[in-house]
Amino acid sequence: MPDDNINSWEGRADARSFYGFTDLPTIHERGAVIVTHGEGPYIIDVHGNRYLDANSGLWNMVAGFDHPGLTEAAKAQYDRFPGYHAFFGRMSDQTVMLSEKLVEVSPFAEGKVFYTNSGSEANDTMVKMLWFLWAAEGQPQRRKILTRKNAYHGVTAVSASMTGKPYNSVFGLPLDGFLHLTCPHYWREGRDGETEAEFTARLGRELEEVIAREGAETIAGFFAEPVMGAGGVIPPSEGYFQTIAPILKKHGIPLISDEVITGFGRTGETWGCETYDFMPDAIISSKNLTAGFFPMGAVILGPELSDRLQAASEAIEEFPHGFTASGHPVGCAIALKAIDVIMNEGLAENVRALTPKFEAELARLAEHPHIGEWRGKGLMGALEAVADKPTKTPFDGSLSVSERIANACTDQGLICRPLGQSIVLCPPFIMTEAQMDEMFGKLEAALDKVFAEVT
Numbered sequence: 001m002p003d004d005n006i007n008s009w010e011g012r013a014d015a016r017s018f019y020g021f022t023d024l025p026t027i028h029e030r031g032a033v034i035v036t037h038g039e040g041p042y043i044i045d046v047h048g049n050r051y052l053d054a055n056s057g058l059w060n061m062v063a064g065f066d067h068p069g070l071t072e073a074a075k076a077q078y079d080r081f082p083g084y085h086a087f088f089g090r091m092s093d094q095t096v097m098l099s100e101k102l103v104e105v106s107p108f109a110e111g112k113v114f115y116t117n118s119g120s121e122a123n124d125t126m127v128k129m130l131w132f133l134w135a136a137e138g139q140p141q142r143r144k145i146l147t148r149k150n151a152y153h154g155v156t157a158v159s160a161s162m163t164g165k166p167y168n169s170v171f172g173l174p175l176d177g178f179l180h181l182t183c184p185h186y187w188r189e190g191r192d193g194e195t196e197a198e199f200t201a202r203l204g205r206e207l208e209e210v211i212a213r214e215g216a217e218t219i220a221g222f223f224a225e226p227v228m229g230a231g232g233v234i235p236p237s238e239g240y241f242q243t244i245a246p247i248l249k250k251h252g253i254p255l256i257s258d259e260v261i262t263g264f265g266r267t268g269e270t271w272g273c274e275t276y277d278f279m280p281d282a283i284i285s286s287k288n289l290t291a292g293f294f295p296m297g298a299v300i301l302g303p304e305l306s307d308r309l310q311a312a313s314e315a316i317e318e319f320p321h322g323f324t325a326s327g328h329p330v331g332c333a334i335a336l337k338a339i340d341v342i343m344n345e346g347l348a349e350n351v352r353a354l355t356p357k358f359e360a361e362l363a364r365l366a367e368h369p370h371i372g373e374w375r376g377k378g379l380m381g382a383l384e385a386v387a388d389k390p391t392k393t394p395f396d397g398s399l400s401v402s403e404r405i406a407n408a409c410t411d412q413g414l415i416c417r418p419l420g421q422s423i424v425l426c427p428p429f430i431m432t433e434a435q436m437d438e439m440f441g442k443l444e445a446a447l448d449k450v451f452a453e454v455t
């Protein structure tokens, strides 16, 4: 650490705070960045350094770090009614209004909403809903959950079991009955000579085979992010959802769209399922739901699952599940404002307006001999570093190439995220063209520096 004085902010952070999902060698060398506040898409640290946050915090601060309408909505609700639950037949007026709004802006004609404090809890809740309603309908053996390798659905024991990342093995996860299918990433998973259409068809056959092997009568549901986020920003292969959705339907397996990142405009439409033109049975929302101004998640059930969950609950007179802060009035007031800001104050429009430039810049940087692929949708994108481009051979892991690129960005006042061998960009929806130029200019300098060092 540059300054290991225990009285420094960095030293104090290190002494008493446990870091999650943090590269510890980087911390030992550089110390943490301790942030005091933000201005638009920038964050400012305790030393007064400014950083353009190209990841919107953690994908979620889409309206920037100081949106006055959102802080006003929070303050006003704290003055009116600062906290309540949604148990025992009571809930806040804000909760009622947010549920109406969420169904209105959802792709569903009818539906119902259940609240959590996070995306992980929303996925856990959805799994419990499926287990509960299948059991109530006389199919208690329908418990297996299908997801994909590289999927990210959260960190609680169930949602981590759904997450298809190797690091979960350190916890002895996944739990039994959580099955991971092939990641729909054509560039990495496609075989020699296989076209993208053939690749997608192969994934369809794999799904059929897994269902045949396990038995449809043992499978509770299939969860998918429209674009995988924490897996490295991986859009599905061409026709993927059109291939898998009918197979799931034929076997009566609900399709759940985990829209924690893609919800509310990230891919250019309100929902990722609209961008990719499929109709899920339920949607999982969090992150952008409050533009990051409050911890909140939501399960939005479409009409069929709503009715089925309602019937299962009526049969035992309740749905025995909920969190103390489910449907928190301040969170709901903020979410109502965030949805309004995103949809009606030009933010969603700005995503669509900036996308062509974003894609063109990613494509330009992908001409670099050590960038194997650029990929993305709307304002989420990734550049994947490779040691050898023709063979797509990754750099030796010990070189920590993506961490070094991210650190070289931080040194210039740009925050971007290393994910595997990729660098991920997920800028806030309020970004301007000038800020986008700043982002790509700094990233390019970092790429040049690090690739010169490692080759």
Ligand SMILES: *Cc1c(COP(=O)(O)O)cnc(C)c1O
Residues within 6 Å of the ligand: 117, 118, 119, 120, 121, 123, 152, 153, 154, 155, 225, 229, 230, 258, 259, 260, 261, 286, 287
């Ligand atoms: C972040 C994320 C989650 C988990 O949300 P938390 O609020 O961190 O629990 C779930 N699904 C997806 C797609 C995510 O990106």
